[in-house]
Amino acid sequence: MTSRPPRPRERGIPEATVARLPVYLRALQTLQDRGTATVSSEGLAGAAGVNSAKLRKDLSHLGSYGTRGVGYEVEYLIYQISRELGLTQDWSVAIVGIGNLGRALANYGGFGTRGFRIAALLDADPEVVGRTVASLNVRHIDSLEEVVRSKGVSIGVIATPGGSAQGVASRFVEAGVTSILNFAPVVLNVPDGVDVRKVDLSIELQILAFHAQRRADGDGHAHRSGLEVT
């Protein structure tokens, strides 16, 4: 907002930082909704649940967007992080598997404020195909390739049972989708150049159980809190 950034970035943001940027972004949006115009690293770090030095180092990877003695301008920083994450363009998302989880995803309107548009819902069950979910018509899985092409889908979400996941993934890849978010409890096999991220409910529970057990039998010392899925 002040002047044009001299050197926007120089290729090479650490993976750990990338994983935290969305958290900062959300905290910033909350602040903006409250009418806050400026925030210090300390304040933002508190809202995001991280150390302030870590926050500053993370932000320094995108450029020098703060003002010493003052802090960061909320609106400007939102824009810079959004741009870095690629949210200034629209991403077209297709969800396969319209069970409870698929429906939850489809109805989860606020996908990081904007940047993501759910372009299609697909399922194999003839009972589900043809229904309307989140004001979208559920189409049959056989039309996956056609849908990807016509809607320009660039991100595929897999919310099917484990058994069907690999097949769907392969079809996504075949159709040219190179970003996949997998909710099915299987390890997907994809060629190089395809980016797969996995979200697994039972894995998270198992990690919690491990720490709970550790606290229970070892006992004595408490465990650090605020663990994040990074």
Place this chain on the structure above:
Amino acid sequence: MTSRPPRPRERGIPEATVARLPVYLRALQTLQDRGTATVSSEGLAGAAGVNSAKLRKDLSHLGSYGTRGVGYEVEYLIYQISRELGLTQDWSVAIVGIGNLGRALANYGGFGTRGFRIAALLDADPEVVGRTVASLNVRHIDSLEEVVRSKGVSIGVIATPGGSAQGVASRFVEAGVTSILNFAPVVLNVPDGVDVRKVDLSIELQILAFHAQRRADGDGHAHRSGLEVT
């Protein structure tokens, strides 16, 4: 199965390893279902999507459960990992927020084969309270404390809208729950000694978008695939 483990473990499994154990466990169960009795580190690593040296080092933290020249006995290793993760005991789980996501979680029967029992479903909406979901009666959120006590709930799952999440978390903590799995898009504030893990759909999408953008504009070199949520 052979002989009793001499030194089961010696307190201090790296966090990164703990996060991968559930993945190994699932891969092992898949192998067992196929009737495989023995597997090499190479084979298991392939099924779990990791480097075989990493797998061996991970397993070495639990003890020496392999046989050189042969590999690991599937059944025995399943038992050891389950025990380490604390899955040999039963964990009682309560889910708050029975929207689409809450229902998806409630119906997701195969919680890592076993170890987790969904003990209660809670919601604030009078429209939902009293209904039956996954053969459980949905109770009102006001009975949270009573339910935690009577059912011995040790893990709380929050699947509410963001606005209600902190309140629910505080009530869980107040009631003595020290493990929380949070699906709401907010940073929870909890005292030390409480373990919070967060699963956030839109954060995962944003990370995918970042890599996709990077591939698109920078282009040239492909990006490593098979990223996991660790």
Place this chain on the structure above:
DNA sequence: ACGTGCTTGTGAAAGCACGCACAAAGTGGG
């Protein structure tokens, strides 16, 4: 009984990530 072949378990090195602590830089008051 012994050698061959395969696989584990682990020392060592390289790479990352985190957090402290401070210099650099900007603001505002006098």
Place this chain on the structure above:
DNA sequence: CCCACTTTGTGCGTGCTTTCACAAGCACGT
């Protein structure tokens, strides 16, 4: 104009993670 105060950006030490490479160990055939 200068000084005191605030907050950013970062150099550096520390500890964790990953990967390589190989010695140690076990099974099996002869």
